[in-house]
Amino acid sequence: MSWEPRPTPEITPETERYWSAAADGTLLVRECTDCGLVYHYPRALCPDCFSDDVEWKEASGEGTVYSYSATQSMSGWPEEDLPLVLAYVELEEGPRVMTNLECDPEDVEIGTRVTVRFKAVEDADAAVPVFVPRE
Amino acid sequence: MAAQSSAYIAGAYEHPTREAPEKSTMQLHAEVARGALADAGLAKDDVDAYFTAGVPEYESGLSPLIMADYLGLEVSYADTTDYGGSSYISHVGHAVSAIRDGKCDVALITLAGRPRSRGQATGSGARSIRSAQDSFERIYGATNIGMYGMAAKRHMHEHGTTPEQLAEIRVAASHHAQYNEDAMFQEPVTVDDVVESRVVSDPLHLLDCCVISDGGGAVLVVSEDVRSRLERECVEVLGHGEAVGHHRAGRIDLTRTAAEQSGTRAFEEAGVGPEHVDYASVYDSFTITVLEAIEDLGFCEKGEGGTFVENGALKAPNGDLPFNTDGGGLCSNHPANRGGMTKVIEAVRQLRGEANEEVQVDADLALAHGTGGSIGTRHGAATVVLGGEDR
Numbered sequence: 001m002s003w004e005p006r007p008t009p010e011i012t013p014e015t016e017r018y019w020s021a022a023a024d025g026t027l028l029v030r031e032c033t034d035c036g037l038v039y040h041y042p043r044a045l046c047p048d049c050f051s052d053d054v055e056w057k058e059a060s061g062e063g064t065v066y067s068y069s070a071t072q073s074m075s076g077w078p079e080e081d082l083p084l085v086l087a088y089v090e091l092e093e094g095p096r097v098m099t100n101l102e103c104d105p106e107d108v109e110i111g112t113r114v115t116v117r118f119k120a121v122e123d124a125d126a127a128v129p130v131f132v133p134r135e
Numbered sequence: 136m137a138a139q140s141s142a143y144i145a146g147a148y149e150h151p152t153r154e155a156p157e158k159s160t161m162q163l164h165a166e167v168a169r170g171a172l173a174d175a176g177l178a179k180d181d182v183d184a185y186f187t188a189g190v191p192e193y194e195s196g197l198s199p200l201i202m203a204d205y206l207g208l209e210v211s212y213a214d215t216t217d218y219g220g221s222s223y224i225s226h227v228g229h230a231v232s233a234i235r236d237g238k239c240d241v242a243l244i245t246l247a248g249r250p251r252s253r254g255q256a257t258g259s260g261a262r263s264i265r266s267a268q269d270s271f272e273r274i275y276g277a278t279n280i281g282m283y284g285m286a287a288k289r290h291m292h293e294h295g296t297t298p299e300q301l302a303e304i305r306v307a308a309s310h311h312a313q314y315n316e317d318a319m320f321q322e323p324v325t326v327d328d329v330v331e332s333r334v335v336s337d338p339l340h341l342l343d344c345c346v347i348s349d350g351g352g353a354v355l356v357v358s359e360d361v362r363s364r365l366e367r368e369c370v371e372v373l374g375h376g377e378a379v380g381h382h383r384a385g386r387i388d389l390t391r392t393a394a395e396q397s398g399t400r401a402f403e404e405a406g407v408g409p410e411h412v413d414y415a416s417v418y419d420s421f422t423i424t425v426l427e428a429i430e431d432l433g434f435c436e437k438g439e440g441g442t443f444v445e446n447g448a449l450k451a452p453n454g455d456l457p458f459n460t461d462g463g464g465l466c467s468n469h470p471a472n473r474g475g476m477t478k479v480i481e482a483v484r485q486l487r488g489e490a491n492e493e494v495q496v497d498a499d500l501a502l503a504h505g506t507g508g509s510i511g512t513r514h515g516a517a518t519v520v521l522g523g524e525d526r
Contacts, residue, residue, distance in 0.1 A: 007261075007264050007273070007274045008264065008274075009264065009270035009274055010264050010269065010270050011270075015270065019270075037384060038385070039384040039385045040271075040384075040385045041268065041271040041382075047384040048384060066289065066389075067285040067286070067288050067289035067292070067389055068285060068288065069280075069281050069282075069284030069285045069287075069288055069336045069337055069338075069339075070336065070337050071259075071276065071278060071280070071281045071284070071335070071336040072333075072334055072335060072336065072337075073259060073335060074259055074260065074261050074276060074278055074281075075256040075259060075260045075261065076256070076260050076261035077261040077276050084276045084281075086275055086276060086277055086278075086281040086282070086284070086285060086336070087285070088285060088387065088389070094385065094386075095384070095385025095386070096382075096385055096386065096387050097271075097385065098271060098272050098275055098277060098511075098512075099275055100275050100276070105337070110288065110289065110292045128274060128275075130275075
């Protein structure tokens with residue numbers, strides 16, 4: 001499957017590090033050093049305790065499928081990239097992250113173990129994390 | 136503490152149109168406002184508060200100004216809470232609070248929109264990336280139906296819910312819509328019709344989705360003082376609750392909605408429970424939206440919604456929980472892609488004995504519930520409990 005052109009993320013000061021790490025092939029999550037929460041999507045203040053003592057943590061890139069849905073038709077999305085598998089993957093570190101599964105929908109079910117891949121976008125300073133079933 | 140004063144819905148009006156290519160959205164707002172005033176027996180100059188969630192063509196923050204200007208309203212109170220489609224149910228609750236606080240006596244709430252004439256791909260269109268959050272969601276092609284599809288799949292995984300059970304919700308709605316001459320789809324459908332319709336985003340089929348319609352609606356909430364001067368039968372707002380459900384920082388649960396909190400709050404305020412409800416308007420953007428809400432509102436245990444809706448529980452007039460007797464968003468109307476307003480209006484019709492004859496329930500107590508936004512990311516839940524005059 002190709003995704004050209006893949007939508008380009010809106011990069012902000014709060015999320016710039018996340019996207020640049022993805023461009024380098026690393027998935028980051030946020031970890032609060034005060035309350036210990038590991039969370040997604042990235043925010044400068046911990047959404048549980050409002051501490052700003054939060055760090056970037058390198059995720060393993062491994063997880064399991066929490067849920068998914070294969071979208072058969074979508075206006076505004078390239079026909080050749082359908083069906084599109086929208087999913088929530090539960091990372092080993094805890095957070096459930098919205099993503100795509102880059103595989104035939106028949107090859108996946110809830111609980112399937114998956115691993116991260118990165119899709120290039122027009123902006124070289126970013127890449128989009130997606131997941132594929134683990135070998 | 137003195138007993139709280141009561142507030143009442145005195146006027147309710149649903150625009151009969153489902154497609155309005157020749158009209159502006161603002162004109163539709165004006166037409167439904169006029170309709171609700173006529174229904175109540177009130178005059179435009181009686182209105183002293185205005186509630187609306189926005190005109191989609193405009194910046195939502197500007198809309199109460201634009202609309203008060205367009206409608207020529209002189210108001211002492213305005214509110215533009217935007218919880219997506221559940222907004223208008225919130226507005227009823229907010230209007231009651233404002234009336235109890237003595238800020239106003241006649242609150243007008245309007246909704247209008249023209250997504251059908253504008254050719255909007257509401258549930259199935261890719262969206263442009265306009266915010267940092269979009270970058271973590273829409274960039275993945277997260278459509279409404281894709282997100283509700285994920286919720287349905289997870290519900291099936293955890294609780295054994297089936298596509299046929301979801302289809303029963305559409306079947307019941309279509310049974311009601313056949314008696315509504317304004318409904319977009321008046322033909323009754325079967326479970327087979329639903330599960331054999333095209334899959335849009337699995338496990339949801341085309342017939343698991345609501346309609347896309349132009350139109351709108353309005354209601355008027357009034358004080359006890361105003362109500363005592365009216366001849367029109369009024370409906371008392373007995374309880375209101377709302378809540379916001381969201382990602383919880385990465386711990387989203389796609390099988391549960393904030394109806395758990397909004398429903399509990401509304402029932403507590405009303406001093407009743409789900410077992411007392413004779414009729415329920417339940418937000419129905421998709422069949423799964425209804426299934427999760429009836430569980431979360433306490434009409435059955437979590438996970439038993441599928442079993443509950445089998446065998447016609449939602450069908451009026453004799454089901455255990457007659458719902459959406461106008462045909463709902465699934466078959467009749469989902470004006471502006473926001474179904475909360477029509478949920479309130481049909482509940483008012485039921486309590487006044489003005490629903491279509493074949494689906495009229497012997498109703499003293501009704502509930503209207505909205506789920507706005509997306510249960511796949513963040514959503515507003517709003518619930519009102521309403522009582523008829525003769526209860």
